[in-house]
Amino acid sequence: MTGHERETGAAKAGLRLDNPVQHFLRRWASEIRPGETLPSYESVALGHLGRLIEMKALAFRDAGEAGDLRLLRIGPAFAAWADTAGDVDGGETGAAVVSALRRDRARAICEVIARAEESCRPERVETHMIVNGAIATYDLWALPLSNRWGPVSFILLLDEHAARQDLLETMFGATMEGMLALQAIRDRGGKAVDFEIIALNQAAARLLDCEAGALSWQRMSDLAGLFPGQDLVSALLACVCDGGRTHFEATFQGATFEGATFEGEAGARHLRFGVAPTGDLVSVTVSDIADIRAREEALRTLFDDNPVPMWLVDKESRQIIRVNRAASAHYGYGPEDFLAMDVLDVAAPGDRTRMREFLETLSEMRSGAGQAARPVEQSWIHVTADGRRIEVFPYARELLVERRPVILLSVIDVTERRKAEARVEHMAHHDALTDLPNRLLFRTRLEADLVRARRTEGALAVLCLDLDHFKGVNDTLGHPIGDKLLQAVAERFNRTLRETDFVARLGGDEFAIIQADLDDPSDASGLAGRLIEAIEKPFDIDGHQVAVGTSIGIAFSPLDGCEADTLLKNADMALYRAKADGRSTFRFFEPGMDARLQARRALELDLRKALVNQEFELYYQPLLNVATRRVTGFEALLRWPHPERGMIPPDAFIPVAEEIGLIVPIGEWVLRQACAEAAGWPEMIKIAVNLSPVQFKNKRLVETVVEVLQETGLDPARLELEITESVLLHGSAGNVAVLQELKDLGIRISMDDFGTGYSSLSYLQKFPFDKLKIDQSFVRELSDRPEAMAIIRAVTGLGRSLQMLTTAEGVETPEQLERLSREGCTEVQGYLFSEPRPASELARLLACGTQPFERLAKARETGEEEMEAVA
Numbered sequence: 001m002t003g004h005e006r007e008t009g010a011a012k013a014g015l016r017l018d019n020p021v022q023h024f025l026r027r028w029a030s031e032i033r034p035g036e037t038l039p040s041y042e043s044v045a046l047g048h049l050g051r052l053i054e055m056k057a058l059a060f061r062d063a064g065e066a067g068d069l070r071l072l073r074i075g076p077a078f079a080a081w082a083d084t085a086g087d088v089d090g091g092e093t094g095a096a097v098v099s100a101l102r103r104d105r106a107r108a109i110c111e112v113i114a115r116a117e118e119s120c121r122p123e124r125v126e127t128h129m130i131v132n133g134a135i136a137t138y139d140l141w142a143l144p145l146s147n148r149w150g151p152v153s154f155i156l157l158l159d160e161h162a163a164r165q166d167l168l169e170t171m172f173g174a175t176m177e178g179m180l181a182l183q184a185i186r187d188r189g190g191k192a193v194d195f196e197i198i199a200l201n202q203a204a205a206r207l208l209d210c211e212a213g214a215l216s217w218q219r220m221s222d223l224a225g226l227f228p229g230q231d232l233v234s235a236l237l238a239c240v241c242d243g244g245r246t247h248f249e250a251t252f253q254g255a256t257f258e259g260a261t262f263e264g265e266a267g268a269r270h271l272r273f274g275v276a277p278t279g280d281l282v283s284v285t286v287s288d289i290a291d292i293r294a295r296e297e298a299l300r301t302l303f304d305d306n307p308v309p310m311w312l313v314d315k316e317s318r319q320i321i322r323v324n325r326a327a328s329a330h331y332g333y334g335p336e337d338f339l340a341m342d343v344l345d346v347a348a349p350g351d352r353t354r355m356r357e358f359l360e361t362l363s364e365m366r367s368g369a370g371q372a373a374r375p376v377e378q379s380w381i382h383v384t385a386d387g388r389r390i391e392v393f394p395y396a397r398e399l400l401v402e403r404r405p406v407i408l409l410s411v412i413d414v415t416e417r418r419k420a421e422a423r424v425e426h427m428a429h430h431d432a433l434t435d436l437p438n439r440l441l442f443r444t445r446l447e448a449d450l451v452r453a454r455r456t457e458g459a460l461a462v463l464c465l466d467l468d469h470f471k472g473v474n475d476t477l478g479h480p481i482g483d484k485l486l487q488a489v490a491e492r493f494n495r496t497l498r499e500t501d502f503v504a505r506l507g508g509d510e511f512a513i514i515q516a517d518l519d520d521p522s523d524a525s526g527l528a529g530r531l532i533e534a535i536e537k538p539f540d541i542d543g544h545q546v547a548v549g550t551s552i553g554i555a556f557s558p559l560d561g562c563e564a565d566t567l568l569k570n571a572d573m574a575l576y577r578a579k580a581d582g583r584s585t586f587r588f589f590e591p592g593m594d595a596r597l598q599a600r601r602a603l604e605l606d607l608r609k610a611l612v613n614q615e616f617e618l619y620y621q622p623l624l625n626v627a628t629r630r631v632t633g634f635e636a637l638l639r640w641p642h643p644e645r646g647m648i649p650p651d652a653f654i655p656v657a658e659e660i661g662l663i664v665p666i667g668e669w670v671l672r673q674a675c676a677e678a679a680g681w682p683e684m685i686k687i688a689v690n691l692s693p694v695q696f697k698n699k700r701l702v703e704t705v706v707e708v709l710q711e712t713g714l715d716p717a718r719l720e721l722e723i724t725e726s727v728l729l730h731g732s733a734g735n736v737a738v739l740q741e742l743k744d745l746g747i748r749i750s751m752d753d754f755g756t757g758y759s760s761l762s763y764l765q766k767f768p769f770d771k772l773k774i775d776q777s778f779v780r781e782l783s784d785r786p787e788a789m790a791i792i793r794a795v796t797g798l799g800r801s802l803q804m805l806t807t808a809e810g811v812e813t814p815e816q817l818e819r820l821s822r823e824g825c826t827e828v829q830g831y832l833f834s835e836p837r838p839a840s841e842l843a844r845l846l847a848c849g850t851q852p853f854e855r856l857a858k859a860r861e862t863g864e865e866e867m868e869a870v871a
């Protein structure tokens, strides 16, 4: 690089060409010899520094690249800037280690030397110094020089900028706080009466919304609109008088210099004045506190309008010092009432100590500004002005308000939430219909009672109850009546039980009771008896007289088990026994019951399999006309040859099939099978098929019968359906309608087992039966009990009057036949003629259908095969 080029570079670096430094730099550039990169110290410095001698220092590094930088020959002005210790000798000081200088100076020197070292040309950094209260700005130059004795050395030069900045002016100009200097004006008597603005900063002018120049040398009394009027002047006069400092806040409507006021919130000024006098000179600081005011206002609104009840409470006295609207509305105390109260007055007497202790421990919790409001782990009970008890969760924190420790207390009323929770809890553990405890709660209670009983070596009983004939009520009167019946039953249970007994609805018509603290098993039987009696009495449900009963199974702890599950299972088995034994009765659990239940379960399983595997068979028993003495038809009777247990009689499995609903598909199979069989018989021979009352619950019964008749082609007039009285129980209008539909198809309807029910006669009014089948129990007792004969006579008479056939079942002897015949019985059936026979034997039985029945009877008497006898 040529000297000229370096000079141009220096100029670009911002050199002022008219000063000595600039001349010196040009010299540095011109002294570079061809083939060298740096000029020598001697050529540049010796005899050429002139005026710069004061402003310079010579810098060099100790041996080695990382050696210390040292300064030599430091001029006094440079020494003042560098703040070097040590004497200045002849304008120059001894060597100083740069790293030992003030940190900012050392940094500036190191930085500029590092740059010059790297670029091999003069470099510059800017540096400052306070001189007589003004900020002086310098360029610090480093000029690299070759050195005959060793490494490169540097001439450091300070070049002060022309303008110095006033320090105070700079500071005042930079601050956001307004500052005014005022001079007191005294009257002739020496009393301060006014003030004159002698200086102010831009921030003050801005805050007062006025030009700074316009305010200088103005009297305060002439600027009333700009300031909060007399307040400020009075405060200033007082300060000047007593020499003390003060501050105050003022909110006022601002005005222009000329006195015109600004309207509305935009013109509102919220200023804070700080006043500090020094004799007659007063300095005033002005800050805008509009934001602080707005924040305070927001907090006030947050408190006053908060929907959550809140109080500010004096920490020491616990006196309420502020209260929000929500607290007044919620507790019913007016603000004035609250302000006269100790905050503990809102607590229920039992909760006051806890509340006081909580408030006392608040300061222990205080951990500075970040401390969160402290919730209480437990709720408190508060009492409102009208005496209502409410449950609240409080939140509190300690604050300083106007340097006074206060507690901000707020509460959340959880009374309604608690009620809702209690409702949910109740619903989870109670039956919605009867409001009795449910199975879940029953189990929990039973487990707890069992634990207690084990501890006290006491006894308890579990009673399982089931309503008799409840399904009938539901089916005949509908579910709404069934529901009301269950509610009424629950009420009667409750009335019959003692306080210590515990009743639950387990589901459907199943109930269970725990009888705790049992002294004697007779306590349980006594209770069971009372319950049966209570439920036996008819219920009046919406005008319907509903009669049901209850069967009860009882198991004891510890006798029958010590676990809830075992006891419930055993009581349930006993209930099953009670039902099987005729209902409206109770049974205690016995160990053998378990086996019986197992057997019953096995039977159910086998029955289902039997239907799938087509294990059932139909047997047929002839019906004979007494007048013509010939077979008129056959009754189809179901048989189950069990693959392992042999022939199972229908009495043993039909009730089970009815209970589990399997009688519907089984009955359909019987109907289809019997009709198909009968379709092949001579036309005058009828077929009688038994229908279970459960089959009437199947809505498709009529449809099925129609389908079967169509499929088999059997004339409906040849089909007789035998029903029992229970089909007409409980005013079953629906069943009567079904019977009528069947009858309308041309099918004949027989009333089976007539005379065994409680109100057999009343059923005759409900439906025009084609035939009455006199139950075999009357035939059996015909000769022994005159009442039996009387009944048969009455039934045959009834049949005649109502034009119904009468069939006597179970005819076993010629005498019975003789007497029945004399009473005018139209039809007979019984072992005297034939036992029920399988279909395979029917052809021969049918062959004798045209023979007088004496021959059939005779054949049985002599033990011959009927068919052979008639042949």
Ligand SMILES: Nc1nc2c(ncn2[C@@H]2O[C@H](COP(=O)(O)O[C@H]3[C@@H](O)[C@H](n4cnc5c(=O)[nH]c(N)nc54)O[C@@H]3COP(=O)(O)O)[C@@H](O)[C@H]2O)c(=O)[nH]1
Pocket (backbone or CB within 6 Å): 621, 635, 636, 637, 638, 639, 649, 650, 651, 654, 667, 670, 690, 691, 692, 722, 752, 753, 773, 776, 809, 810, 811, 812, 829, 830, 831, 832, 836
């Ligand atoms: N819903 C259905 N019920 C049916 C069906 N098949 C039979 N049953 C009913 O089962 C009960 C028992 O029937 P069962 O063991 O077949 O007994 C019948 C006859 O064998 C018996 N009987 C006939 N004559 C005599 C006799 O002289 N002495 C005597 N001890 N018993 C005799 O009576 C039964 C016929 O009864 P009934 O039906 O009332 O006419 C029974 O109630 C059957 O109804 C079926 O498919 N579905």
